[in-house]
Amino acid sequence: MMRGLVLGLLCGAAACLAPRQAQAFEREWHLGGGAGITAYPHYYTTGPSFGVNGGYGISDVFDLKLELLGSLHTYQASANSAEEHGSAYSAAFGPSYKLDILQWIPYGAVLVGYKHIAGPIPAGAPFRRDDALLALVLGLDYAATRNFGLGLSLRYDFLLSTMDEGQAFTPMLRAEYHWGF
Numbered sequence: 805m806m807r808g809l810v811l812g813l814l815c816g817a818a819a820c821l822a823p824r825q826a827q828a829f830e831r832e833w834h835l836g837g838g839a840g841i842t843a844y845p846h847y848y849t850t851g852p853s854f855g856v857n858g859g860y861g862i863s864d865v866f867d868l869k870l871e872l873l874g875s876l877h878t879y880q881a882s883a884n885s886a887e888e889h890g891s892a893y894s895a896a897f898g899p900s901y902k903l904d905i906l907q908w909i910p911y912g913a914v915l916v917g918y919k920h921i922a923g924p925i926p927a928g929a930p931f932r933r934d935d936a937l938l939a940l941v942l943g944l945d946y947a948a949t950r951n952f953g954l955g956l957s958l959r960y961d962f963l964l965s966t967m968d969e970g971q972a973f974t975p976m977l978r979a980e981y982h983w984g985f
Contacts, residue, residue, distance in 0.1 A: 830861045830862070831860075831861055831862075832983070833858070833983050834953075836857050836953075836980030836981060837855060837857070838857070839976065840976030841853060841974070841975065842875035842877070842892070842972050842974040848892075851876045851877040851878070852875065855871060855872060856871075856872045857871045866901060867899070868899060869900045870895070871896050871959075873893070874891060874892070875891065876890075877889070877892065878890070888923065888926075890923030892922075892972065893922065894919040894920070894937055894939070894961065896917030896939045897917055898913060898914050900941070908946055909953075910942075910944050911942075912941065912942050913940075914938075916938055918935075918937060931963050938961070938964060939959055942957070942958045945980070954978070954980075955977075956977060956978070957975070957976050957978055960972075961974070
């Protein structure tokens with residue numbers, strides 16, 4: 805019984821470690837979109853978000869990414885005031901590092917960009933209507949086919965003028981089309 809288990813584990817390990825044809829995604833274009841929610845820990849309520857992303861594989865482990873993100877939010881200045889509506893829009897660009905492991909592709913990115921808040925800004929809010937942005941992104945993509953992928957990304961935004969107050973967290977489900985390989 806023990807020999808069979810050890811033999812089975814060794815055969816399984818050999819099959820997993822055997823060389824295969826690499827399918828890295830270099831010199832490939834990506835275009836996709838997604839939907840999720842954006843949460844601000846201060847001032848605004850959690851609201852729906854929608855994004856568009858594009859990228860280019862400069863090597864088998866590095867991409868250049870561009871992400872456009874928009875989200876809708878509400879807030880109340882006081883318990884007696886009417887509910888106000890606002891939107892946040894951002895554009896961010898930067899490098900992404902990915903581990904191309906079979907069909908599952910984990911990645912991380914550091915993006916810099918611009919954020920604009922449309923609508924009224926809550927009284928006493930320390931952030932500005934227009935600001936520079938730093939975004940940290942972690943994600944996991946699944947290459948369903950050579951041209952189509954699905955994924956989940958977690959993005960954490962920091963406004964550079966108010967690093968401790970202007971954060972936003974956005975989990976998003978995404979779909980992408982790939983071409984040019």
